Amino acid sequence: MKRKEISHTEHFPLVMDAMTSRGLLLAAYTPDGRANAMTLGWCMLGGVWSMPICIVLVRPSRYTCECIEQAGCFTVNVAGADLDEACLLCGTKSGRDGDKLAEAGLTVEKAETVEAPVIAECPIVYECKVVHRNNILPPELADELQRWYADGDYHHIFFGKILAARAAQDAAELLGS
Numbered sequence: 001m002k003r004k005e006i007s008h009t010e011h012f013p014l015v016m017d018a019m020t021s022r023g024l025l026l027a028a029y030t031p032d033g034r035a036n037a038m039t040l041g042w043c044m045l046g047g048v049w050s051m052p053i054c055i056v057l058v059r060p061s062r063y064t065c066e067c068i069e070q071a072g073c074f075t076v077n078v079a080g081a082d083l084d085e086a087c088l089l090c091g092t093k094s095g096r097d098g099d100k101l102a103e104a105g106l107t108v109e110k111a112e113t114v115e116a117p118v119i120a121e122c123p124i125v126y127e128c129k130v131v132h133r134n135n136i137l138p139p140e141l142a143d144e145l146q147r148w149y150a151d152g153d154y155h156h157i158f159f160g161k162i163l164a165a166r167a168a169q170d171a172a173e174l175l176g177s
């Protein structure tokens with residue numbers, strides 16, 4: 001899909017709507033060079049260290065966690081309502097078990113600034129390089145949040161410096177505004 005450079009804050013309400021309805025697609029190459037993506041509901045776009053930053057929370061049980069740790073970069077792709085089914089599939093199957101992108105009917109383009117796949121069907125993409133990583137610290141969690149971690153699968157938190165943010169000309173229409 002043809003996209004042009006945007007500010008990382010442009011289309012922010014649309015991106016948050018997509019995130020809270022169907023989820024975003026967090027993509028990275030696997031250690032053996034395959035493209036993979038998982039559905040992402042916990043993501044923040046903003047600024048830290050005087051730079052545009054995208055923060056993603058990924059449980060270590062996800063294959064994507066291992067992929068980002070190895071690759072050191074990722075893309076966050078914003079899908080329209082036409083990709084509802086694809087987002088559900090990417091959020092319920094693991095790339096460990098096969099090529100779910102193909103199964104979901106998704107295709108991949110090369111990113112412009114990082115070695116990570118871009119989902120061709122998505123109108124908006126953020127290309128990110130990991131500049132910091134930490135984990136949820138169990139003793140620091142408020143009691144009301146403990147219920148999210150009954151299985152001990154505490155999120156890893158990746159801070160990605162946004163090296164490029166790009167959107168299709170008709171991104172707002174494609175995302176259903």
Ligand SMILES: Cc1cc2nc3c(=O)[nH]c(=O)nc-3n(C[C@H](O)[C@H](O)[C@H](O)COP(=O)(O)O)c2cc1C
Pocket residue numbers: 022023036037038039040041042043057058059061062063064065087088090091092093094095096
């Ligand atoms: C709507 C939705 C949002 C999700 N958000 C997250 C998230 O923010 N972090 C996370 O670790 N898993 C999240 N998941 C679960 C992963 O997408 C799911 O476990 C996926 O199958 C992992 O794929 P992988 O093993 O190929 O990485 C979400 C799933 C759905 C359906």
